[in-house]
Amino acid sequence: MREVVGLAYFAICAAIAVWATRRTRTADDFFVAGRGVGLVPFAIAAMASTLSGFAFIGGTGLVYSLGMTAIFLILPAGVTNTLGAWVLGKRMHRLGSARKLLTVPDALAARYRSPATQGLSAVAILAGVVGYLATNALALGVVIDALFATGLGPGIWIGTAVTLAYSVSGGILAGIYTDVFQGLVMAIASTAVFVFALDAGGGLAAITRTIEAADPTLLGPWGARGAMTALSFFFVFAVGSLGQPQIAHKYYMLCDLARLKWYPVLMTVAMVLSQLLLFSVGVTVKALVLRGEMPSLASPDEATPQFLLRFVPVVLSALVFAGVAAAIMSTVNSFLSIGAAALTHDLPRALGREPVRQLLIGRIWTVVIAVLAALLAQQAGLLVAFLGILGYGLFASTLVPALAIGLNWTGATREGALASIATGLTLTVGLEWLVWSKKLTVPQGITVTGITLVTSLLVFLSVSWLTRDHAAAQLDPDVRAIMLDN
Amino acid sequence: MIALVVGLLGIVGAYVGVLLGLTSPLVPLGMALGTTAVLGGIAQLAIVRAGRETPALARTVRWVFGGMAVGFVVVLLLPAPVAGGPLLFGLPRVTAILLLVVGAMPLVVLPIAYARAFDAEVIPPTERRPDA
Numbered sequence: 165m166r167e168v169v170g171l172a173y174f175a176i177c178a179a180i181a182v183w184a185t186r187r188t189r190t191a192d193d194f195f196v197a198g199r200g201v202g203l204v205p206f207a208i209a210a211m212a213s214t215l216s217g218f219a220f221i222g223g224t225g226l227v228y229s230l231g232m233t234a235i236f237l238i239l240p241a242g243v244t245n246t247l248g249a250w251v252l253g254k255r256m257h258r259l260g261s262a263r264k265l266l267t268v269p270d271a272l273a274a275r276y277r278s279p280a281t282q283g284l285s286a287v288a289i290l291a292g293v294v295g296y297l298a299t300n301a302l303a304l305g306v307v308i309d310a311l312f313a314t315g316l317g318p319g320i321w322i323g324t325a326v327t328l329a330y331s332v333s334g335g336i337l338a339g340i341y342t343d344v345f346q347g348l349v350m351a352i353a354s355t356a357v358f359v360f361a362l363d364a365g366g367g368l369a370a371i372t373r374t375i376e377a378a379d380p381t382l383l384g385p386w387g388a389r390g391a392m393t394a395l396s397f398f399f400v401f402a403v404g405s406l407g408q409p410q411i412a413h414k415y416y417m418l419c420d421l422a423r424l425k426w427y428p429v430l431m432t433v434a435m436v437l438s439q440l441l442l443f444s445v446g447v448t449v450k451a452l453v454l455r456g457e458m459p460s461l462a463s464p465d466e467a468t469p470q471f472l473l474r475f476v477p478v479v480l481s482a483l484v485f486a487g488v489a490a491a492i493m494s495t496v497n498s499f500l501s502i503g504a505a506a507l508t509h510d511l512p513r514a515l516g517r518e519p520v521r522q523l524l525i526g527r528i529w530t531v532v533i534a535v536l537a538a539l540l541a542q543q544a545g546l547l548v549a550f551l552g553i554l555g556y557g558l559f560a561s562t563l564v565p566a567l568a569i570g571l572n573w574t575g576a577t578r579e580g581a582l583a584s585i586a587t588g589l590t591l592t593v594g595l596e597w598l599v600w601s602k603k604l605t606v607p608q609g610i611t612v613t614g615i616t617l618v619t620s621l622l623v624f625l626s627v628s629w630l631t632r633d634h635a636a637a638q639l640d641p642d643v644r645a646i647m648l649d650n
Numbered sequence: 651m652i653a654l655v656v657g658l659l660g661i662v663g664a665y666v667g668v669l670l671g672l673t674s675p676l677v678p679l680g681m682a683l684g685t686t687a688v689l690g691g692i693a694q695l696a697i698v699r700a701g702r703e704t705p706a707l708a709r710t711v712r713w714v715f716g717g718m719a720v721g722f723v724v725v726l727l728l729p730a731p732v733a734g735g736p737l738l739f740g741l742p743r744v745t746a747i748l749l750l751v752v753g754a755m756p757l758v759v760l761p762i763a764y765a766r767a768f769d770a771e772v773i774p775p776t777e778r779r780p781d782a
Contacts, residue, residue, distance in 0.1 A: 242752070242753045242755070242756040242757035243718075243756045250760075251693070254772060254773060367740065369737055372740055376731070376732075376733045376734075383745055384744070385725045385731075385747075390678075391681075392664065392668055398752075399661060399681065399684075399685040402689055403685075403688055403692070406692070422773060425768040425769075425772070429761040432757055432761050572695040572698075607671075609668040609677075610665055610668050614665065618665070622662070625658075
């Protein structure tokens with residue numbers, strides 16, 4: 165049954181890709197979906213590309229082992245779903261329409277009149293993209309192996325080939341519409357499993373009583389790791405969400421800015437439904453293991469697969485596996501698109517060359533990046549784990565100051581933007597490498613991304629203040645009008 | 651901008667406190683208040699139109715982020731839950747309060763406030779051009 169549902173899922177993705185490919189004729193179609201995406205596909209695609217397989221596998225494992233501390237990874241969604249539209253939506257869309265922008269580094273170049281800002285941010289984005297893609301290619305290999313018993317290596321290549329097929333032919337246009345299908349699969353699977361999980365645990369109150377008898381801190385307000393770790397997660401995932409390029413560049417794609425009105429509401433509903441599984445399966449499996457109704461898990465990441473095998477009808481468990489594949493593939497497609505755009509469009513512009521034949525070259529870079537990520541996923545072993553933790557922190561520390569604050573503060577300067585991007589890039593790579601190679605230990609309660617994000621924000625504000633005399637001259641009149649709503 | 655800078659300094663203070671091994675309740679308090687101040691500061695920057703604050707969205711920012719800050723402080727000051735203690739919505743009461751104030755309240759209020767203020771304060775109909 166799992167194989168049938170899995171095949172049906174991949175067949176539907178392929179059909180959407182064929183449809184989208186026929187509509188992909190220009191670089192605008194390939195990188196920004198022809199700027200013609202409606203509200204519903206826009207919101208569901210944003211949700212699908214935000215959530216990776218982590219929401220279904222790694223996240224439940226963290227809830228199982230850390231309790232409420234892990235909830236602080238998703239709790240910021242209450243703020244971020246609206247804050248993104250509020251802080252970035254209108255200005256990114258208007259800037260994109262006025263200047264025909266394709267990428268997030270394009271917006272930075274326009275804001276600061278600076279090719280260097282475009283180039284440096286493109287380098288940071290590329291580094292983060294490769295990291296994200298390698299871990300997601302590995303995760304997709306695991307899911308395909310679980311569905312079709314292909315073995316991990318072939319699973320990685322099959323998953324990469326399927327995602328590549330629609331990413332390279334239909335670009336982000338195919339990505340958006342497969343995201344809609346994939347997002348619906350994720351939301352339906354997550355909601356259905358939530359009902360089964362609470363039922364299997366005897367209701368939330370019974371689950372709580374079982375867990376608190378063994379360890380009252382797990383479901384205490386801050387969970388097993390305490391208040392500082394929980395609050396650090398909250399800071400990183402609330403503020404860091406404003407620097408995620410796979411979301412920020414989607415604002416260019418909305419067909420009509422007036423549609424932004426209901427985007428936070430729709431995005432919030434989609435996000436809440438898709439994250440129900442994460443909490444419910446995590447706490448239910450913990451209670452069931454404590455009661456002796458399930459054997460202890462070999463690893464926390466076994467929480468979802470073991471629960472599905474024992475407590476959920478086979479059709480639904482197949483749907484969840486498809487949901488995991490969907491979550492990973494939608495994220496991969498978005499990152500392939502922004503990675504290819506950085507190489508095709510941003511770096512040539514930063515070097516003073518006007519990009520040519522962007523549709524063809526974009527497709528070629530998409531293939532190159534995907535193959536590189538699959539090779540890394542298959543051969544690099546522990547390096548994949550290092551690359552995986554880099555992505556989010558790199559985007560947060562390099563893009564939040566210059567983009568999220570810079571687009572809303574006319575006092576920001578090019579020097580501040582460059583200094584903060586350089587700080588975020590070097591500090592994130594350096595600190596994460598030291599921690600990963602065990603040459604540095606970060607005390608419990610602090611996250612590396614927290615340190616790099618707060619440092620790059622302070623660098624941005626202080627350098628901008630020191631060079632404040634340049635601010636006005638670095639703003640083109642049309643950009644200034646967009647920023648001030650004049 | 652002041653809220654943003656003060657919030658960042660609060661977070662730096664909290665991180666320094668952890669690095670120094672301080673166990674004072676002021677350390678997580680600095681982190682909680684710093685984070686809400688940074689979020690509120692960024693939101694406040696984004697709702698200025700033509701150099702002026704937009705009233706409905708400004709009220710929303712103050713109430714939502716102020717409410718979150720109060721929620722964090724209250725939960726940090728309350729004693730940790732114990733086994734067999736009171737439950738609210740199936741969770742320990744303090745946990746439920748935190749989830750309601752910091753999670754559910756902004757989750758519901760912010761999108762609705764944004765939609766309600768959209769036509770008057772975000773993109774008035776007069777500003778809607780075919781190319782924007």
